[in-house]
Amino acid sequence: QKEVEQNSGPLSVPEGAIASLNCTYSDRGSQSFFWYRQYSGKSPELIMFIYSNGDKEDGRFTAQLNKASQYVSLLIRDSQPSDSATYLCAVNGEAAGNKLTFGGGTRVLVKP
Amino acid sequence: GAVVSQHPSWVICKSGTSVKIECRSLDFQATTMFWYRQFPKQSLMLMATSNEGSKATYEQGVEKDKFLINHASLTLSTLTVTSAHPEDSSFYICSASGVRFTDTQYFGPGTRLTVL
Numbered sequence: 029q030k031e032v033e034q035n036s037g038p039l040s041v042p043e044g045a046i047a048s049l050n051c052t053y054s055d056r057g058s059q060s061f062f063w064y065r066q067y068s069g070k071s072p073e074l075i076m077f078i079y080s081n082g083d084k085e086d087g088r089f090t091a092q093l094n095k096a097s098q099y100v101s102l103l104i105r106d107s108q109p110s111d112s113a114t115y116l117c118a119v120n121g122e123a124a125g126n127k128l129t130f131g132g133g134t135r136v137l138v139k140p
Numbered sequence: 141g142a143v144v145s146q147h148p149s150w151v152i153c154k155s156g157t158s159v160k161i162e163c164r165s166l167d168f169q170a171t172t173m174f175w176y177r178q179f180p181k182q183s184l185m186l187m188a189t190s191n192e193g194s195k196a197t198y199e200q201g202v203e204k205d206k207f208l209i210n211h212a213s214l215t216l217s218t219l220t221v222t223s224a225h226p227e228d229s230s231f232y233i234c235s236a237s238g239v240r241f242t243d244t245q246y247f248g249p250g251t252r253l254t255v256l
Contacts, residue, residue: 060243071233071250072184074142116184120243126172128245132183 031055032119034131041138047104049134051117054098060120061093061100062128067113075115076102107138143167144236146248153224154256161219161251163234170236173217174245175209178231190217224255 031054041047049063060079064072078084078091078100090103100119104111117131143166153159163173175187188204190196190211198204206228208220217236221228231252235245 062244064247069231071231071247074244074246077244118245126237126243127174127186127189130184 031121031129032117032131034115034117034134036132037135038137039134041104041107041136043107043109043138043140045107047107047111047136047138049102049104049115049117049136051100051102051131052098053100053117053119053129055119055121055129056095056098058095058098058119058121061091062118062120063089063091063100063102064116064118065113066116066133072116104136107136109138109140112136112138142238142241142244142246144170144234144246144248146234146251148251149249150252150254152254152256155225156223158220158222159224159253161221161232161234161253163217163219163236163248165215165236165238165246168236168238168240169214170217170238171214171242172237173211174235174237175207175217175219176233176235178233178250184233187219221253224253226255229253229255 033052062077063075066072076091078093084091088105092101114133116133118128145164147162176184187202188196188198196209211217233250235247
């Protein structure tokens with residue numbers, strides 16, 4: 029069973045709309061949660077991290093964490109074509125030291 | 141802040157040769173560096189974790205004699221692919237975490253290796 033699950037997509041979103049990405053994880057002891065963006069042929073780029081339950085906003089991005097449901101999400105408001113990329117959810121588990129467990133990624137396509 | 145560089149960005153080599161990839165943290169001290177490999181349309185695969193001054197810890201299935209990792213300083217780690225073969229062709233990416241943010245990994249731009 030995969031430890032971090034994401035819908036592979038593609039998630040097709042009209043320009044200007046909200047893109048909603050979901051991620052579930054299996055390790056209840058997980059402490060830190062990260063969203064990375066990866067453009068095709070490039071390395072991952074950190075977008076946000078979240079440690080506490082609730083919402084965290086940074087510009088057009090909002091991360092939401094619900095530890096009871098073992099669920100973390102990313103909202104992208106006012107989606108732009110430049111947001112078209114694969115979004116990776118990563119989790120740092122208590123037992124994993126400082127290693128990250130990555131989900132398979134969700135591919136997002138923002139259509140003009 | 142938290143900039144990680146990699147060199148070279150791409151390399152083409154003949155089968156049987158060795159290739160060294162450098163990973164540097166430019167504006168922070170990286171207590172831990174990670175090496176990943178990514179094949180086309182696949183997710184990141186962690187190869188090994190290295191702490192400054194210590195031997196690297198390799199993930200299951202990764203040959204430590206083939207992928208030599210050295211983390212000699214708080215700003216530099218190297219990955220050497222020894223006796224490279226075409227199946228080693230891949231996108232190699234390093235990441236680093238530092239003292240101030242021990243659980244956050246910042247990625248380098250990656251090195252694309254092609255073995256002929």
